Amino acid sequence: MNFDMPIDRTGTSSLKWDWFKDKDVLPLWVADMDFAAPEAVTTALTRRAGHPVYGYTLPSDALYEAVLGHIERHFGWKVEREWLLFIPGVVTGFNIAARLVGEKETIAVPTPAYPPFLSAAKNARREMVKVSLPIEDGRLVINRKVLEAQVTAETKLLMLCSPYNPGGTILTNEELSGIVDFCEERDILICSDEIHADLVLDEKGTHIPTASLSEAAAARTITLMAPSKTFNIPGLGCSMAIIPDEKIRTRYKAAMEGIVPHVNLMGYEGAMAAYIHGGPWLKEALAYLRENRDYAFQRLSAMKGLKPLLPEATYLIWMDARDLGVQKPAAFFEENGVGLSDGAYFDAPGWLRLNFACTRAILKEALDRMEKAIEKI
Template sequence: MFDAIDRQNTHAIKIDRYRDQDVIPLWVADMDLATAPVVQQALNNRMAHPVYGYTHPWPELNRAVVDWCAREYDWAIEPDWIVWLPGVVPSFNLAIQAFASGGRVIVQEPNYPPLRHAPAHRGAVPVRLPVVFDGERWIWDWAHLESELADPNCHLMILCNPMNPHGTVLTADDLERLGALCEQHEVVLCSDEIHCDLRLDPECQHVPAGRVPTLSANSLTLMAASKTFNVAGLGCSFAIIPDADLRLRFQAVGRDLVPHPNFLGYCAAEAAFRDGKDWLVALRGHLRANREHVAQVFNSLPGLRYRPQPATFLAWIESDLEVGAAMRHFVKAGLMPSDGKEFGDPTAVRLNFGTDRSTLERALTQLEAYWRQKMPSSS
């Protein structure tokens, strides 16, 4: 089901950016895997109609999201809480403009580059919240977080949960504690949960921010089918905003500025959330096996360290090497991960293992051979 797919000549960013280099692209966060058959069929059916005009969301689409949230997250939402958008990145940028223009915005770090840069791009002040490994998972210092939330100029926190690049999933206790702090200090929480359906450990549960009582009136929960079902190129996501006033403020800043989602993105989302669960279960098994293989190889190589977490198809590879050295050696070995400096840690790299097993085997074999031969500490 998850065999190699030839992406050449599809104008894929992942392939074309390094077309002239002899490297295996394992960087940008889309998968090299075919989307679910139910999604393919829905897109084929819609494309068979020859008019591709303006399209608005329809009741069955919203119902698919409502039912998905109920089944997957025990979260009862209303259809009118859903705000459709062309992507999660414009969504959290809009949140800054709506709730924190000119103020302070808390962003955990290391983090996804567009999220790190969004406050400055929108005229706000980024407040870096370091995330560190506590022996089991990546988490921030709660006293530090509370001191930042208490600043009178802090009006917004942008959370990334599950964490990108780490893969940590916050617990219900974490979210309740965070919600109480946000409520106390009157800080809006914008929660980027685009990887929430990619929980690879069966026992792992995800709690959407908006499901937490203390966050229901001051939060935006950002979700999409894009990462989970590998349809990011269709430009479609949604925010779930329970509070009507908050929802109107958010919508107002994007009016006539942010385009509607691609209509094919709507079609893909409806099919994915309505009928894609069986495929997703199989995908999780495939990615879980890939993650285990990545961990086995990297934790056998001197100077490198990978601490697997419950979610995402992304591996955060730490190194004991000098700044920038890990990225240089990966490229020399014929691999192109994402450079950790873009995430806030120039000693690390982020590797995308959302690919077929043969490609992953080839990449890891190349790296292992290079590392054991070329790295001085490997002897």
């Protein structure tokens, strides 16, 4: 596919593009890509739309096979069919997990955090314990030591994000093992949001599903995965919760009862086509994203007042803009024609997140605008 080809998203009610309405602002914020999904997805959706009955739909055997096959091929993790639940979103998935926590128990949320993590405890009427993550050698770190220092005795759920958004850290075997051991000692359930698992940019990096580490890890982990970020189909709303432990799975299903809708039939169709046929597309997308990452990182690093982290995974660059010399960096860049995610919503005021899953031409234009804006300060 030609990832350089611009696609006009006007008239599609795109959250990313319509947010700034008629202003001349290049949107490099919410995490979707400006690229066309794999052709096989479009073909599958068109074919299904051609059948005029859009009734209640089950996940097919072929879909189960496609998902399980993808997870085993990409991560070497053998998931059993009954562990897998289809859910309409990953945010839904971790909000359900939050509802498994008892009344006097708390939920640990590492920060900076993808914003919906910060409201999950409140939504479940539970208390949140923030775990502030340090940056070591240009990498946002979550490990046993960090948890040990900040998690309280009442904490019974850890909201993990792996690879980490924001920052793009790929958790190493050692880091994950330490986290799992710690959670075992304290009897803490782990909700592992692995929505960015397929978006590994570091050539030497490997995503390790938390639950695949050991039987003990599987027994206390709810894994959330989805084809949405991987194949750029987040609008189709099909995600998965993978829960090996039967008791936890039963409690999870009970918490969903009556409030979580089915996945819609187009979500199933799109997911199946993507997992079966999307491999070559993903390979090309990753190559393009790697080049975008390197280009954006190199230019941002050269801009006065900005300190970006090089993401090992995800298509998002997380950067410190506190030395920029402006009060509100996100508003400043928006006024100068670039729409970035405001770190304040991630519990990190003065930081910014830039989505580089766009054409190189748009990325270049956005970086030019940022550079010019900084010169004026």
